[in-house]
Amino acid sequence: MKLVIGNKNYSSWSLRPWLLLRHAGIAFEEIPVRLSTKEFSSDVARFSPAGKVPVLVDDGVTVWDSLSISEYVAERFPEKSLWPADPATRALARSVCAEMHSGFGDLRSQMPMNVTAVLPGCGWNVAVQRDVDRIAAIWEDLRARYGAEGPFLFGKFSVADAFFAPVVSRFATYGVHLPDAAKAYADFMLALPAMQEWISAAGEERDFLADDEPYRTEPDRPDAIIIHH
Incomplete structure (x- = not known):
C-alpha cells in the first residue's frame, strides 16, 4: 500500500x-x-x-x-473499526466528515495549514470566527455525547478524528481561542503520537511557499528552498 x-x-x-x-x-x-x-x-x-x-x-x-x-x-x-459500529452514530460521523470536507471555506483560505509557523491572531475575521464557532460546537457536542466511551470525537478513534486533525493544527498555528471542551480535544489530538510524528517531520522540510508566507524571509530559514507559485 x-x-x-x-x-x-x-x-x-x-x-x-x-x-x-x-x-x-x-x-x-x-x-x-x-x-x-x-x-x-x-x-x-x-x-x-x-x-x-x-x-x-x-x-x-x-x-x-x-x-x-x-x-x-x-x-x-x-x-480496525474506523467508523462507529452503530448505524445512527456512523451516519453522524459521516455527516461531520462531509461537512468538514466541503465546508469552512473562510477558515481554509484565511488560516491555511502551516504546521511549523506560530501566527497568533493572523487570518482572523468575522467569517472565520463563524467557522471556528461551528467546529467548536461540533467537537463539544460529540464529546458530550461520546466522552464516556473514550477521548476521541466518537469515543474511539475514527475517520472523523483524522478529518479534523488539520483544523487542530490550524488552531494551534493561529492561536485560536476555543471553549474548554473543544480545547481539551484539540490538545489531546496534538499530543497524539501520530500527530507528533507528522509535526516533527514537517519541521524537517526545507521548502516554504513564498506566496503563502510573505512574512517569512530567506534569512529565517537559511537552508530553505523557496517555491514561487
Whole structure:
C-alpha cells in the first residue's frame, strides 16, 4: 500500500489519510511530492489522473481524495473499526466528515495549514470566527455525547478524528481561542503520537511557499528552498 502526499507543513488533505493509516497501525509506503513546483503535476500524474494529493495505491487499486481513501481503508480493514459500529452514530460521523470536507471555506483560505509557523491572531475575521464557532460546537457536542466511551470525537478513534486533525493544527498555528471542551480535544489530538510524528517531520522540510508566507524571509530559514507559485 502506497500513499502519495504533499509537503507535511502545508498539505492538510494529505494529513487526513496519513493520520488514519498511521494511528490505526496500517502499514504503508509514503511517497512525498513537493507542492507548487513545476514537476508537481507530472509527479502526481504517475499515480492519479486527478493530479492532486493524496492518492492511495493498493494492489492495483488507485483511490484519490481524502474522503474516498478513508472509505476505502475502512472497508479494506474492517477489524480496525474506523467508523462507529452503530448505524445512527456512523451516519453522524459521516455527516461531520462531509461537512468538514466541503465546508469552512473562510477558515481554509484565511488560516491555511502551516504546521511549523506560530501566527497568533493572523487570518482572523468575522467569517472565520463563524467557522471556528461551528467546529467548536461540533467537537463539544460529540464529546458530550461520546466522552464516556473514550477521548476521541466518537469515543474511539475514527475517520472523523483524522478529518479534523488539520483544523487542530490550524488552531494551534493561529492561536485560536476555543471553549474548554473543544480545547481539551484539540490538545489531546496534538499530543497524539501520530500527530507528533507528522509535526516533527514537517519541521524537517526545507521548502516554504513564498506566496503563502510573505512574512517569512530567506534569512529565517537559511537552508530553505523557496517555491514561487
